[in-house]
Amino acid sequence: MAQEMTNQNAAQAVQPVLSVRNVGMNFGGLRALSEVNLDVLPGEVVALIGPNGAGKTTFFNCITGIYTPSEGEVTAYPKNGKPKRINGMRTNLVCELGMARTFQNIRLFPSMTALENVMIGRHCRTKTGILGAVLRGPGTRREEQEVVDKSFEMLTKVGLEKLANEYSRNLPYGAQRRLEIARALATEPFLLLLDEPAAGMNPQETEELKQMVIRIREEFKVSVLLIEHDMKMVMSLSDRIYVMEYGRIISTGTPKEVSEDPQVIRAYLGEDSDA
Amino acid sequence: MSRANILRYLKQALVASLWLSFLTLPIMVIRVDTVEQTVTWRWMHLAYMAGGSFVLALIWYIMMERRDLSQAKRELETVERDSALMRFLSDPRFARPLMAFGLLVAVAFPWFFSLYQTNILISALIYVVLGLGLNITVGLAGLLDLGYVAFYAVGAYTYALLNHHFHLGFWAVLPLGAVMGAFFGILLGFPVLRLRGDYLAIVTLGFGQIVRLVLENWGSFSYGPSGISNIDRPGLFGISYSVEQATTYMYYIMVVLVLLTIFVTARLKDSRIGRAWLALREDEIACQAMGIDNTRAKLMAFSLGATLAALMGVVFAAKTTFINPASFTFMESAMILAIVVLGGMGSVLGVILGAFLLMLLPEYLRAFSEYRMLIFGATMVLVMVFRPEGLVRAKRKVYKINVEAAG
Amino acid sequence: MEYFLQLFFGGLSRGSVYALIALGYTMVYGIIELINFAHGEIYMIGAFMGLIVAGLLTSLGWPALSVLAIALVISVLYSAAYGYTVEKIAYKPLRNAPRLAPLISAIGMSILLQNYIMLAQTPDFLPFPRLIPELAFMERFSNYLGTSDMFIIVTSFVVMVALTLFIKFTRMGKAMRATAQNRKMAMLVGVNVDQVISVTFIIGSSLAAVGGVLIGAHVGQINFAIGFLAGIKAFTAAVLGGIGSIPGAMLGGLVLGWAESFATGYISSDYEDVFAFLLLVVILIFRPAGLLGKQRAQKV
Ligand SMILES: Nc1ncnc2c1ncn2[C@@H]1O[C@H](COP(=O)(O)OP(=O)(O)OP(=O)(O)O)[C@@H](O)[C@H]1O
Ligand SMILES: [Mg+2]
Numbered sequence: 010m011a012q013e014m015t016n017q018n019a020a021q022a023v024q025p026v027l028s029v030r031n032v033g034m035n036f037g038g039l040r041a042l043s044e045v046n047l048d049v050l051p052g053e054v055v056a057l058i059g060p061n062g063a064g065k066t067t068f069f070n071c072i073t074g075i076y077t078p079s080e081g082e083v084t085a086y087p088k089n090g091k092p093k094r095i096n097g098m099r100t101n102l103v104c105e106l107g108m109a110r111t112f113q114n115i116r117l118f119p120s121m122t123a124l125e126n127v128m129i130g131r132h133c134r135t136k137t138g139i140l141g142a143v144l145r146g147p148g149t150r151r152e153e154q155e156v157v158d159k160s161f162e163m164l165t166k167v168g169l170e171k172l173a174n175e176y177s178r179n180l181p182y183g184a185q186r187r188l189e190i191a192r193a194l195a196t197e198p199f200l201l202l203l204d205e206p207a208a209g210m211n212p213q214e215t216e217e218l219k220q221m222v223i224r225i226r227e228e229f230k231v232s233v234l235l236i237e238h239d240m241k242m243v244m245s246l247s248d249r250i251y252v253m254e255y256g257r258i259i260s261t262g263t264p265k266e267v268s269e270d271p272q273v274i275r276a277y278l279g280e281d282s283d284a
Numbered sequence: 285m286s287r288a289n290i291l292r293y294l295k296q297a298l299v300a301s302l303w304l305s306f307l308t309l310p311i312m313v314i315r316v317d318t319v320e321q322t323v324t325w326r327w328m329h330l331a332y333m334a335g336g337s338f339v340l341a342l343i344w345y346i347m348m349e350r351r352d353l354s355q356a357k358r359e360l361e362t363v364e365r366d367s368a369l370m371r372f373l374s375d376p377r378f379a380r381p382l383m384a385f386g387l388l389v390a391v392a393f394p395w396f397f398s399l400y401q402t403n404i405l406i407s408a409l410i411y412v413v414l415g416l417g418l419n420i421t422v423g424l425a426g427l428l429d430l431g432y433v434a435f436y437a438v439g440a441y442t443y444a445l446l447n448h449h450f451h452l453g454f455w456a457v458l459p460l461g462a463v464m465g466a467f468f469g470i471l472l473g474f475p476v477l478r479l480r481g482d483y484l485a486i487v488t489l490g491f492g493q494i495v496r497l498v499l500e501n502w503g504s505f506s507y508g509p510s511g512i513s514n515i516d517r518p519g520l521f522g523i524s525y526s527v528e529q530a531t532t533y534m535y536y537i538m539v540v541l542v543l544l545t546i547f548v549t550a551r552l553k554d555s556r557i558g559r560a561w562l563a564l565r566e567d568e569i570a571c572q573a574m575g576i577d578n579t580r581a582k583l584m585a586f587s588l589g590a591t592l593a594a595l596m597g598v599v600f601a602a603k604t605t606f607i608n609p610a611s612f613t614f615m616e617s618a619m620i621l622a623i624v625v626l627g628g629m630g631s632v633l634g635v636i637l638g639a640f641l642l643m644l645l646p647e648y649l650r651a652f653s654e655y656r657m658l659i660f661g662a663t664m665v666l667v668m669v670f671r672p673e674g675l676v677r678a679k680r681k682v683y684k685i686n687v688e689a690a691g
Numbered sequence: 692m693e694y695f696l697q698l699f700f701g702g703l704s705r706g707s708v709y710a711l712i713a714l715g716y717t718m719v720y721g722i723i724e725l726i727n728f729a730h731g732e733i734y735m736i737g738a739f740m741g742l743i744v745a746g747l748l749t750s751l752g753w754p755a756l757s758v759l760a761i762a763l764v765i766s767v768l769y770s771a772a773y774g775y776t777v778e779k780i781a782y783k784p785l786r787n788a789p790r791l792a793p794l795i796s797a798i799g800m801s802i803l804l805q806n807y808i809m810l811a812q813t814p815d816f817l818p819f820p821r822l823i824p825e826l827a828f829m830e831r832f833s834n835y836l837g838t839s840d841m842f843i844i845v846t847s848f849v850v851m852v853a854l855t856l857f858i859k860f861t862r863m864g865k866a867m868r869a870t871a872q873n874r875k876m877a878m879l880v881g882v883n884v885d886q887v888i889s890v891t892f893i894i895g896s897s898l899a900a901v902g903g904v905l906i907g908a909h910v911g912q913i914n915f916a917i918g919f920l921a922g923i924k925a926f927t928a929a930v931l932g933g934i935g936s937i938p939g940a941m942l943g944g945l946v947l948g949w950a951e952s953f954a955t956g957y958i959s960s961d962y963e964d965v966f967a968f969l970l971l972v973v974i975l976i977f978r979p980a981g982l983l984g985k986q987r988a989q990k991v
Contacts, residue, residue, distance in 0.1 A: 073573060104575035116570035118563050124683060129563045133575030135556055139584060142555030143548050149555075156556070157683045174682070196575050307772055311739060312811050316746025318820045323750055329811070348784070428791055430798075475976045482726050482794055483975050486926065490972040493923070497965045614919070618802055625795055658806040664799025668792045669784045 024086055025050050026200050026232050027072070027108070032081030032096070034064070034071055034256075041067045042256040045081070049200060054226060054233040056243045059253035060276060065236045066113055068253070069204055073110050074100040088199050105133045109193035110202035113236070115185050119178035123169055123188050126177050127160035130195025163191040166228075167221060183214045187221070194225065200232045201225070207239045215239055219246050244268065252276065293345050300341035305334045347670055390539050394532045402535050406603060408643040409538040410596050413545045415623040415635040417592030420549060422621065423629035423678070424558060425585035426565030427477070428485040430617055431492025434472075435465050435590040437499065437612040439597020444512040444607050454518035454602045458595065465594020469587030477582040492617060499609040511608025515601050534603050541599070545592060550632050552588075554681040561585055562630075615657065622660040625667050628674025637675055697835035698956040699949070704840040704909070706948020707847035711902035712925030713932070713940040714854065715774075715895025721871040721935035722891050724790075725782060728797035730899060731922015732804035733774050735915065737900025738819075738907040739808060740766035745820045745908075759822040759908065766904050767897045774896025775889055777804075783885075801919075809915040816914045819907040839909040850901055851941055854894070858937060863890055871935065920964065924951075927971040933981025943981070 025048040034042040041064045049055045057065050071078045077097035086092045087107050095103055104110075109130070118126050135156055141149045164170050167187040172180060177188060186206050193201055203222075207215045219242050226233055237243050243250065244264045252260040252273050260270045267273055312329040316322075372378055394402045414436065421429045439461040446452040446460070476487045499506045506512075517530045518537060525533070552558050560581045563571040572578045601607050619642070627638025642663070646656040667674060712734050719727045744762040749755075781800045785793040823839040832841075858864040869877040870887045878884050906921075907913045928947045932939025947970065954966045974981070 075569065075573070099577075100569075100572040101575050101577050104573060109575075110573055112570065112573075116567050116573075118566040118570065120566060121559075121562060122680070124685075125559060125562075125680070128559060128683075129571070129574050129576070132556060132560055137556040139552065139557060139588070142557050143551045145551060145555075153556070157685060161685045173685070192574060303776070307769070307776060308807075308811070310743050310769065311736070311808065314743050314747065315812065316743055316750070318742070318746045318749065318818050321746075321750045323747055351784075422791075426791065428794065476972075479975060479979060481790055482724075483979055485791075485794060486726065486923075486930075487972055487975045489923070490968045490975075494965055494968045494972070497962070497968070501961045501965070615802070618798060621795070621798070654810065655806070657802055658810065661799045661801070661803030661806060665781050665796045665803065668788070668796040668799070669781070672788060672792055 023050050026086050027234070028082075028084045028086075029072065030082040030084075032068075032071060032078045032083060034067055034076060035079045040256055042071065042078070045253075045256070045258055047251055047258065049232050049234050052226065052230065052232055053248045054222070054235060054246055056235045056237060056247035056250045057253060058237065058240075058243055058250060063253040064256040065253055066204055067256075069110060069202055069236065071096070072103075073108060073202065074098045074103045085200070101133070104196055104198075107197065107199040108202060109196045109198035109200075111186070111189040111193055111204055111206060113204040113208065115189060117177040117185055117188060117192075120176060122174050123164060123177050123180060123184075124157070124160055124173040126188055127163050127192050127195045128156050130163070130192040131156045131160060134195075134197055160191075160195055163195045164188075166194065166225065167191040168217075183210050183218075186210070187218070190221075190225075194229065194231075198231055200234060203233060203235045203237075205236050205238060207237055207242055215242055218242070222246060293342055296345045297338050297342040300344070301334055301338035304337040304341070305330060308333050351670055394535050399528055399531055402531050404644070404647050406531070406535050406538050408640055409535075409542050410600060410603075411620065411623060411643045412542050412636050412639040413538075413592055413596050414620045415627065415639045416545050416549050416632065417589045417596070418620050419589075419624050419627075419630065419632070419635045420552070420561075420592075421585050421589035422624055423631070423635070424553060424565065425561040425582060426481070427582060427586060428481060428488075429586065429589065430485050430489035430614070430621070431472075431495070432488075432589065432593055432620055433612045433614070433617040434492040434495040435468060435593035436597045436600070436616070437495055437609070438464050438468050438590075439594030439599075440601040440607045440611070441499065441506060441512075441597070442594070443598040443601045444515050445506075447515050447601075448512055451516075453516060454598070458598050461594045461598035462591045465591040465597075466587045468594070469590025470583055473583050473586040473590075477579060477586065489614065489617075492612075492614060496609050496612050499612070506609070509608060509610070511606060511610075513606040515605045515607070517605065518602050534599075538599065541595070546632060546636070553630075553632065557581070557584065619657075619660060622664050626663050626674055628676040628678055630678030631674065631676045634674050634676030634678070641675075693834050694956070698952045700836040700840055700844075701956075702949035702952030703945065704843040704948070705952060706928075706945035707844050708902040708906050708921075708944075709925050709928045709947050710941045710944025711847055711850065711898045712921060713928040713944045714851070714898050714937065716926050716929040717932070717934055717937060717940040718867075718891050718895050720929070721937075722867065722874070722888060723782070723786075723793075725793050725797065726926065727782075727892075727895075728794065728922070729777055729781070729800040729804055730774075730895065731918035731920075731925070732801050732808075733770050733777070733896045733918070734899035734903045734921055734925075735913070735918030736773055736804065736808065737766045737770040737896075737903030738913045738917065739812060739903075739915075740769045740900070741904035741907050742817060742819050742913060745822055749820050755820075755822050755824050758820070759904075762822065763901060763904050766900045770896045770900030770903070771893040773804075774892040774899075778889060778892040783888075801922075805915050805918065812915065814915065816912045818912050819910070821911065822908040839905075843905045843909060846901065846905060850898060854898070855937070857894075863887070867891060923971065924967045927967055927974065930971070930974055930979070931982055933983050936981070936983070939981055939983055942983070946982070 027049040029045055029047040032042055032045040033040070045068060057068065059065055067076065070076045072083050072095065074095065074097065081096065082094060083096040084092050085095050085106055085108060093106060095106065118129065135152050137149050137152055161170065161173060164173050167190055169184055169188055169191065172184060177185065180188060190203065190206065207218055210218060222233060223246070225231065235243070235247065247264060249262065250264055250267045251258050252267060254276045259276060260267055260273045262270070309330060312333050313326050315324040315326065393405060418429065418432050421427050421432070442461045442464045443454065443457045446457050472491050476484055479487060500509050518533060520533060560571070560576045563574070563576060564578060564581050568578060623638040623642050624635055626642060627636070628634030642660065646653045652659065712730065715730045715733070716727060719725060719730070741762040744765045745758050748758040748761060777800055781796045782793050785796055823842050826838050829836070829838045829841060858867060866877065866882045866887050867890070869880070869882055870884055874884060924947060925944070928943035929940045930943070931946055932941070932943030947967065950970060951963065951966055955963045
């Protein structure tokens with residue numbers, strides 16, 4: 010109880026970048042999310058963990074406009090703009106607003122090169138139209154070159170500069186995950202949403218990924234909301250953790266607080282463990 | 285190829301040809317006349333069928349094995365490799381002179397060939413533009429539009445009706461037709477573009493049919509199945525000219541329009557918009573999640589394709605001076621689709637080649653012309669099975685990275 | 692009233708045939724998510740096979756009803772073989788290809804089959820022998836229900852009941868339902884998916900052939916192009932009932948049959964086909980999951 014108080018105080022003191030209030034989601038009869046409350050503060054790395062099927066990905070889908078939540082409020086606070094209610098907003102507008110995501114089951118553009126994949130991320134920050142593209146005046150050419158250079162820079166940030174001209178479908182698994190991050194970064198987000206970025210990576214790759222996320226946060230001043238099953242990574246990387254089970258947040262706090270919460274231990278080890 | 289392999293192929297082909305002969309036997313051999321109560325037996329057909337299907341099956345099985353092998357190999361290989369021909373064609377040292385030569389031939393054509401030949405070539409050029417237009421919708425953006433020919437009809441009827449009622453000339457209506465095409469593209473596109481790929485195909489097919497049926501039945505507007513005749517040819521500063529000169533004039537108009545279309549599509553393909561289309565084709569959800577307005581991108585592709593079709597409709601009406609709904613059937617849409625599929629979805633050069641191949645071969649090999657649609661159908665199946673990228677794989681621009689700026 | 696009944700039964704018999712063809716679309720879509728564009732052509736080939744067999748037998752002087760029975764059986768067998776072969780040639784090699792590839796291949800197949808029939812037989816309409824005799828006891832209904840309508844309705848009904856029983860109670864039927872729900876899972880629990888797909892095509896084609904022969908006998912003439920329109924209308928019926936659903940296809944067929952019958956009867960017959968296409972477009976745009984189906988969010 011006392012912990013919750015301190016958290017709420019903290020949330021009120023600083024304006025969050027994302028605040029989620031009482032969000033619920035139904036699929037027909039299935040209640041995938043209910044009464045989810047969650048805040049992400051500027052510069053924070055927040056982790057969302059929970060057993061398989063808890064509803065974490067569904068939560069991402071609800072705040073990025075892929076699903077419209079059945080109830081509740083999702084509000085985003087862009088860096089220098091007005092707070093915006095974003096539940097049910099179109100996915101591309103959410104991204105344009107500054108919330109970019111990756112996907113649990115990698116969704117790259119398979120027959121485009123790594124570089125082109127990242128260039129797609131630049132789309133919403135550029136504005137060449139049909140006429141500009143056909144005439145290809147100096148403005149268009151400058152913008153085009155800027156897109157290429159910026160995108161290559163993003164590739165460098167995730168360590169893929171050598172693979173820039175490979176088709177993304179031919180990249181190794183870990184590289185594909187990092188490419189998704191680069192593509193999301195290219196949209197200049199204030200909040201980066203990562204859905205199990207370490208899935209399928211070996212311990213060394215996971216460690217590198219962790220360092221990368223730390224670097225990215227520093228350099229781009231971006232907040233991170235992270236879904237992850239790798240506890241080692243979650244514990245050492247996140248400032249705060251939310252634990253979800255059956256679509257509800259059952260615990261929240263610092264990594265230490267959460268790992269000592271009996272509710273969480275039960276959720277992870279099952280009912281029988283305390284017997 | 286080892287002897288055992290050859291034997292296996294022969295056996296497989298024999299079985300397949302026996303099966304196909306059995307399958308086609310009644311329809312190929314028997315012809316009944318239920319009025320006269322007579323039956324004609326055409327046993328020779330069975331022999332053709334057996335022989336032909338044996339050869340085809342043999343080729344099928346050999347190609348199938350090669351396909352499976354190369355697919356397995358491609359999964360291991362990391363860099364996509366072009367064929368020797370493609371490398372040759374894309375090397376500017378050869379491509380430039382080749383293009384110049386092609387242009388020279390195009391310009392000189394009507395001086396060296398008959399009126400008849402020029403007319404055929406005009407038709408082929410019309411299909412080049414239609415193919416390039418559909419290529420934007422299907423090849424680049426991945427929206428299968430089976431009612432494409434409806435926009436062709438919109439252009440043709442726009443010119444025919446305006447010319448018939450108000451005596452508007454070709455040059456006045458040409459831009460108007462384009463606008464009408466874009467307008468109809470957006471009008472039809474708006475409600476249907478959020479549908480999934482295969483449903484989109486069927487809805488556009490439905491729209492195409494509706495347009496044709498309305499043209500056929502709404503006699504007071506479109507003059508019904510008998511169509512509109514005596515449409516004016518393109519004007520040339522009020523100078524009057526003979527039919528031959530008209531054909532030559534039409535030909536040059538088409539050459540210019542083709543060049544313009546190639547220029548526009550090639551530029552778009554390698555632009556911000558073209559990239560968005562490709563992303564859309566590959567994964568709609570990821571595309572939208574990366575900030576691309578899917579609806580807008582789709583509408584652009586759809587209406588741009590429609591614009592080109594309508595433009596060609598105006599040209600078609602001016603060229604034939606007579607139009608009726610029979611020119612705008614589903615088969616026409618399918619034919620244009622076959623051009624795009626054979627040439628290579630997304631490839632400008634491929635679509636041009638596809639249009640020439642599919643439009644000119646049946647003209648010049650008269651024996652083929654009866655089998656034209658049969659061949660079109662077979663082409664679509666075979667290309668999808670053996671070479672889904674078509675004759676020419678769409679070439680992607682290689683981007684120059686400004687290393688200093690990227691730092 | 693009589694006019695109403697006439698339209699009602701006309702729509703019912705028309706709708707039964709749409710339903711027969713729609714079943715093929717819906718079953719194939721349920722299992723491999725493909726709009727089998729060539730399905731209308733299988734129906735057309737069914738009609739041609741019926742015509743050929745009937746022509747042969749009537750020229751030998753056989754009685755009409757036995758000719759009809761034999762024509763139905765042979766036409767069903769042949770169309771099933773065609774359906775099976777089409778799947779093997781045009782769809783099976785594309786199991787793992789991008790979604791549009793099999794659809795384009797299907798369109799190609801449809802064009803190929805149409806032109807094959809046109810070249811091997813004739814581009815003209817061929818008269819179909821009168822295989823359905825006027826039955827004496829049908830006399831008093833003749834003002835609104837002809838014998839051939841009655842025949843179509845009864846035959847379709849029997850066939851559809853048989854199909855429902857097959858799907859519900861046989862091993863293969865269960866395997867088909869399992870595959871339709873989740874192909875990967877079905878494969879894991881030991882269902883031979885290739886076989887299920889083949890059987891689906893065989894059954895769908897057989898049903899279409901029944902429809903083809905019945906319509907041929909009813910209308911009295913056929914040509915190579917009849918499959919296109921019938922195919923699209925049947926597909927409309929399948930979507931109407933919720934594609935993938937077998938009872939849905941039956942219902943959709945009937946609804947479309949009646950809609951067409953009443954619209955042409957009470958409004959105007961000029962635009963008969965326009966009604967069907969309009970219905971198709973409107974349904975797909977506003978209720979792509981069909982009349983009964985629920986809209987479901989795509990899993991991401
Ligand atoms: N579009 C949908 N339609 C119906 N049910 C859905 C849909 N999307 C998700 N679900 C259901 O919602 C529940 C939560 O799924 P979700 O994918 O969000 O879990 P998760 O926490 O991301 O699990 P994992 O750790 O395995 O990724 C599951 O029972 C899932 O089947
Ligand atoms: Mg998940």
